[in-house]
Amino acid sequence: MPQVLEFKLPDLGEGLTEAEIVRWLVEVGDVVAIDQPVVEVETAKAMVEVPCPYGGVVTARFGEEGSELPVGAPLLTVAVGSGGGADEGAGSGSGSGGAGSGAGEVESSGNVLVGYGTGAPVARRRRVRPTALTASAPVRVPVAAAPDPASGPAVAPVQAASASASAPVSVPGSVSDAVLGPVAVVSPLVRKLAREHGVDLRQMVGSGPDGLILRADVESAIRALEGGAGASSPTAVPGPEAVTEPASGAVARQSAHRIPLRGVRGAVADKLARSRREIPDATCWVDADATELMAARAAMNSTGGPAAGPKVSVLALLARICTAALARFPELNSMVDLEAREIVRLPEVHLGFAAQTERGLVVPVVRDAQARNAESIGAEIARLTEAARAGRLTPAELTGGTFTLNNYGVFGVDGSTPIINHPEAAMLGVGRIVPKPWVHQGELAVRQVVQLSLTFDHRVCDGGTAGGFLRYIADCVEQPAVLLRTL
Known part of the structure; x- marks a missing residue:
């Protein structure tokens, strides 16, 4: 048997x-x-x-x-x-x-x-x-x-x-077998979209092969619901959050749209809230002339010559500058052990970088970044970014970071005060690089300017150390030749 x-x-x-x-x-x-x-x-x-x-x-x-x-x-x-x-x-x-x-x-x-x-x-x-x-x-x-x-x-x-023979389960006659079976949806993004807008996928028949429910089908159902046609539409029904409830005093109210705080979004919320609770953070920032850095990158990526190779991104150059700065200021590559009341300085730099995906904000980690050059760091960032957008990152690739680089300039903003990625001790924020009027060699000129911000744990260092770290980053951005001393 x-x-x-x-x-x-x-x-x-x-x-x-x-x-x-x-x-x-x-x-x-x-x-x-x-x-x-x-x-x-x-x-x-x-x-x-x-x-x-x-x-x-x-x-x-x-x-x-x-x-x-x-x-x-x-x-x-x-x-x-x-x-x-x-x-x-x-x-x-x-x-x-x-x-x-x-x-x-x-x-x-x-x-x-x-x-x-x-x-x-x-x-x-x-x-x-x-x-x-x-x-x-x-x-x-x-x-x-x-x-x-x-x-x-x-x-x-x-x-x-x-x-059980003694307790059969009855199914209402109005519910078809198709509703009771598995939902013909492949994409998790389609399921998420349906949950957020109260669309019951089990009441839908998709337009894809074999009745597969596509994103266009869900969006059409959402438009029907928002236009008031959901009550009569046979392909979609509103979820519980779209139902109005009578309030006290016989006054009707419509319940707010609720999104479960779980998965990646829930983990990010928990970590950010813990960072705010436990870490006494402070932020300093500085504007830097990135004209020479952009020129150096253009020279690296020029075709031909014995040094020709894969393209190097600005983020990869900034990451390499970070590893050089952390070698000079190891206080910022550490974490605080609350139980032992000790500051733990870490020998390796596992560099995290913030990446925005359809599933939310994730922070992949480049392992042993201190032993990599800009080209190697750039290749690893590209691999991790592609895996993040495809939802293929493993837990090991998302944990163990010691310092985080946040390039919020990709969103078209100049500055920010980042929240430290707990339990790390600091995060470097990078704004967009844009042409601005700048005094260069005693004359007013148009230069490529970037704002850099550093949020740090005030328990691991004072403002002098944080300012020295940020100033070194800015010096390398303005004069990339400064990096030659550490290569």
């Missing part, structure tokens, strides 16, 4: 304790192989695919797309053994971490961390005909379960393998 094993949301590492289900990659009745990705989740650090350590037939899924689950909560159940995916690498009997009965051992990869696997090729998903194991039709309606105080918050299964 096949045995049903329970697979729980594994430890995601990096101190992460929960994840949001973005997209299920399998359905009830699918045959899965060992270490096949079964669900895509979004954590506070990145979006990852979770592999299942068992091979067999999926009998139940827990948690709807868009819901959050804590680490250790059930994700799905898999029937292993005879009659259920034995050809996919699953054995028979019972295994550690599973729920069920029987003798023997179940073949499993033993994976407990996201991203770990045997490296075996993933088998193609296929459906199986109903057998004794799946004789009853899958129930595709979440069933509320009584909370168990000992096991924490209850999680209702999205799809169960069978329903």
Whole structure:
């Protein structure tokens, strides 16, 4: 007899304790192989695919797309053994971490961390005909379960393998099977757009292949809702936040639009709030003439000659200047250990840089930046930026920074007072580089001017150190030859 094993949301590492289900990659009745990705989740650090350590037939899924689950909560159940995916690498009997009965051992990869696997090729998903194991039709309606105080918050299964004979689940006749099935949406951005505007994707039929819901479909539904046509439109219904509620005194009010503060946005909010609570920060700034820096960059990127190579960005040059400045002022490459009441100076410079993506602000980290030249730093920044925009950054690429460079000039602003990326000790902000009137060699001239700002933790250094650091940065921007002393 096949045995049903329970697979729980594994430890995601990096101190992460929960994840949001973005997209299920399998359905009830699918045959899965060992270490096949079964669900895509979004954590506070990145979006990852979770592999299942068992091979067999999926009998139940827990948690709807868009819901959050804590680490250790059930994700799905898999029937292993005879009659259920034995050809996919699953054995028979019972295994550690599973729920069920029987003798023997179940073949499993033993994976407990996201991203770990045997490296075996993933088998193609296929459906199986109903057998004794799946004789009853899958129930595709979440069933509320009584909370168990000992096991924490209850999680209702999205799809169960069978329903209890004594307590059948009734489905209203007005709700079609298409509504109860999985939503035909691939892009997480489309789901997010729908959630933010109260569009029920299960009431929509997409215009894409096989009914796939596209962004244009959601935007059309949003326009219909905003134009008052949502009540009669068969393709979209307003979410709970669009419903008006009677207030006290029989005065009706419309509830505000609520956006869950979780995932990347929630992590950023928590970190910024903690920075403001714990770090006594101060900011100093200076205008610098970046004309010579821009000329040096143009010379580096000119074609031809023995020094020709990949293009070097302004951000890469500023990052290289930062590493040189941190070598002269190591106080700013440190963090404060509150429990030990110690300032910890760090030997390596892991340089973070702020990157704006559709999922929010992220800070990828260039490891060992102190050992890289401008070309190497630029190549790594380009790689991390592309991964950030595609949502492929790993938690390791988003943590461990010791100093952050924030180029807010790309947004067309001149200055800012950045918030320190906790638990670091400082952040350098760079405004836009624009032509301005400037006194150069005793005469008024039009020069390329940039505003630099440094926010620093006043516990690790005083204003003299911070001012010296910022002045050195400005000197290198104005006279790039100053860097030759440290190369």
